[in-house]
Amino acid sequence: IQLTQSPSLLSASVGDRVTLSCKGSQNINNYLAWYQQKLGEAPKLLIYNTNSLQTGIPSRFSGSGSGTDYTLTISSLQPEDVATYFCYQYNNGYVTFGGGTKLELK
Amino acid sequence: EVQLVESGGGLVQPGRSLKLSCAASGFTFSNYYMAWVRQAPKKGLEWVATISTSGSRTYYPDSVKGRFTISRDNAKSSLYLQMNSLKSEDTATYYCARQNGKGRYYFDYWGQGVMVTVSS
Numbered sequence: 001i002q003l004t005q006s007p008s009l010l011s012a013s014v015g016d017r018v019t020l021s022c023k024g025s026q027n028i029n030n031y032l033a034w035y036q037q038k039l040g041e042a043p044k045l046l047i048y049n050t051n052s053l054q055t056g057i058p059s060r061f062s063g064s065g066s067g068t069d070y071t072l073t074i075s076s077l078q079p080e081d082v083a084t085y086f087c088y089q090y091n092n093g094y095v096t097f098g099g100g101t102k103l104e105l106k
Numbered sequence: 107e108v109q110l111v112e113s114g115g116g117l118v119q120p121g122r123s124l125k126l127s128c129a130a131s132g133f134t135f136s137n138y139y140m141a142w143v144r145q146a147p148k149k150g151l152e153w154v155a156t157i158s159t160s161g162s163r164t165y166y167p168d169s170v171k172g173r174f175t176i177s178r179d180n181a182k183s184s185l186y187l188q189m190n191s192l193k194s195e196d197t198a199t200y201y202c203a204r205q206n207g208k209g210r211y212y213f214d215y216w217g218q219g220v221m222v223t224v225s226s
Contacts, residue, residue: 033212035151042201042216043151049207054214086151090210093165097151 001026001089003098011106018074020101022087027067031091034063034072037100038083046085047072079105108132110202110217117223118192128185128202128217135183136160139205141213142176142187144198144222152198155187156205170196192224 002025012018022032030050035043045054047063050070060075074081082105087098114126126142142154155176156165164176175188185202199219205211 031210031212035213042218043213044216045212045214048212048214088151088212090207090212094167095153095211097153099150 001028001091001094001096003087003089003096005085005087005098005101007101008099009102009104011104012077013106014077014079016077018077018081018103020072020085020087020103022065022070022072022098024068024070024089026091028070028089028091030066031089032063032065032070033088033090034061035086035088036081036083037086043086077103077105108204108215110204110215112200112202112217112220115200115220115222117225119226120193120224122192123188123190124192124222125189126187126200126202126220126222128187130183130185130202130204133204135178136180139211140176140178140185141203141205141211142174142185143201143203143213143216144196145201145219146195146198149198154200156211157185189222192222194224196222197224198222 004023006021034047037043051063084100084102109131111129118124141156157176161178173191177186201219202217203213204215206214
């Protein structure tokens, strides 16, 4: 399953509501996770099973979607949210990641 | 606190071998599937290998199947990746990751990564 993330680059201001998109080439059946990767760091799990918030992740992060289309929303962008965000599908044995959305401050 | 610490990376010539290790702590290692995921410089993420809790089942993508071997030692809470016949396209940061879920697994904790450079 190929995952296409859009946009590839997103500029937003502190306090903005930000929406990142991830589209699969086939039905993902809600087996979709989101990761945040800051420069020079390992990825960090934010959301799993489409909309379950990982322990310790701020509630401003949320996930939604179904079928082939999924979304990560940051309700109020904070400076520490500058990072690249990857979606990941685990619906079948050959798991795959999206190409990433780089989020920067305007 | 879950901790995963990789080691064993470095510079290696094409066609040679290298073995990565990952020391796990802060959780019951034998209860979890484990995996390796890599990231080429300034590129995205690619799953490399997965191993079941007992080590009896292993899974690989076509890009490394037949060249890479994942293994584990539950008594030592350690994960390994034996990489043979290395190619320049294997150059990447390799992350050890814990897998979680029921039947379908996501990566919930990652190590800090170890760099592998394949070059003559």
